[in-house]
Amino acid sequence: MINKNDLISIIVKPTNACNLRCKHCYHAGTGYDNEQMSDKMLEKLISSSVPHFSGIHYIWHGGEPLSMPLTFYKRALELEQKYKHNPNQNIKNSMQSNGTYVTEDVAKFIADNNILIGFSFEGPYNDFLRSHTNMTLKGYENLKKYNIIPGTIAVVGKHNINNLIDVYEYFRNKNQPLKLNTIFASGSAKENEDILLTDPEYYAEKICELFDLWLFDTTTGISISPFYSYAQSVISGKPKYCTHSSCLKHWLSVHSNGDIYPCGRYYPEEYRLGNIMDFNDLHDVFETKIYKNIINKSAIRKQKCREQCNVYHLCNGGCLNESILAGGIENIPEFSCTAFSIIxxxxxxxxxxxxxxxxxxxxxxxxxxxxxxxxRLEMNKNVK
Known part of the structure; x- marks a missing residue:
């Protein structure tokens, strides 16, 4: 019998192909070849996950996921229904796109199939990092015709750290939910040092300034991630955000060739967990020697954090990938650690x-x- 809390999120990269070459793209470490996930591999992905978990979130990523034809996603949806173990099983599909391929046909398909979509877009600084801004804006317009407001991920780097208020106001004026991700030194970003942040205290100061602006903006119609999650965390005393919630045994990433990694960020070959064709049940990935080694080394890092940090209960040792970029899973990523503590x-x-x-x-x-x-006030009242 499947545990009702047995949930998994799978970042699927059906292709590495992408029509943009963003200055900060971590995927540059993998490359942008045109290999596409085969139908056989797609079915193996679905058959090794849907029957074995109570809830599944497929996050279609890339590369640019819409480099794939819509027939690929139609097939994925058919296979999800084929392998459901009960009619009420919770299967969610979302997509992270640069928005340039979101035509009216794509927008209609997304609307008809209840697919959540997010754009990677920098607002007033998009041309500096990505280009093709007008094509992405057209994608927003096409989605709007179907009453879809995509979430937006904008990155924070040296190029815009002093202008975060401009970024906020841009998306606020468009009533566009916003998620802020810090650029990390991986992929193309390593070759573009002009966008990499090096001072965690200054970064934290600017993030706190933006939080205060958003906090006291009584007429804003947009939520900002991770601010909302952080606010929930300090009230509940438990981490609520991805990078602090321990993704172990709840997240995997499957690439176009079927290779499996711990998550969708760039991981060196040594963290390859196997290939989707080798597993009938994705639970077995967590029992591999490599994955157990990841867990053991993560425990070392968490113990270090626990011994020296007064916000460990809200951080949980931070992000696995950021530790790898800092030299190894057992290492504390100093930049994000210092910044998070202040924020x-x-x-x-x-x-x-x-x-x-x-x-x-x-x-x-x-x-x-x-x-x-x-x-929180209602909880306090009930306790009394």
């Missing part, structure tokens, strides 16, 4: 101030923070 402490102070205001908070904070505070 989460700032947010904790702000949330404590908000809780202490009681009912006076209504006209002070944005609606996302108000909802978190309301729930």
């Amino acid at each position: 989460i402490s700032h947010i904790k102070t702000r949330m404590q101030e908000a809780i202490s205001r009681g009912i006076e908070f209504e006209n002070i904070y944005n609606k996302y923070i108000r909802n978190i505070i309301k729930k």
Whole structure:
């Protein structure tokens, strides 16, 4: 019998092909060949996951996932239905795209099949990192015709760290939900040092400034990730964001050739966990010698963090991939560690101030923070 909490997210890269060459792309370490996942491999992916987990989230990634024809995704959806172990099984599909291939036909397909889509787009700084801005904006327009507002991932680097307010206002004015990712030294970013951040204290200072602007913006219609998750974390005392929630045994990535890695970020060959064609049940990936070694080395890093950090309970040792970029899974990634400690402490102070205001908070904070505070105040009331 399948445990109802046995959930997995699988980042699927059906192709490495991409029509852009972004200055910060971590995928450059893998390359941009035109190899496409075969139908045989796609069916193996679905058959080794859908029957064995209670809930599955397929995240179609790349490369550029829409370099693949829509027939590929139609087939994937058919296979998901074929291998469902019960009609109510929770299977979710999402896609991370640069938006340039989102035609009206693509937008309709996404709408008809309830596929969540996110764009990688930098707003006012898009041409600096990506180019083809007008094509991406057209993709937004095509989705809007079907009442779809995609989430947007924008990266933070040296090129825009002093202009984050401009980035926020750009997406705020478009009512566009926003996720901020820090550029890390992988792939193309290693060759473009002008975009890499080197001062974690200064980075944290600018992120805290943006958090405060968003926090007190009572009319904003957009949530910012990871701010919302961080605010939830300090209230609940538990990490709520991907990079701090321990992805081990809950995330995998499958490449176009079937190779399996711990997640979708760039991993050296030594972290290859096998090939999808070798597994009938993806649970078995977690029992491989390589994966167990990852768990053991992660435990070493977490113990180091636990011994020296007062926000470990909210960080959980940080991101596996960032540790690898810092020299090994057992290593503490100093930049993100220092920055997170400053940022989460700032947010904790702000949330404590908000809780202490009681009912006076209504006209002070944005609606996302108000909802978190309301729930906390209700919990406090019930405890009494």
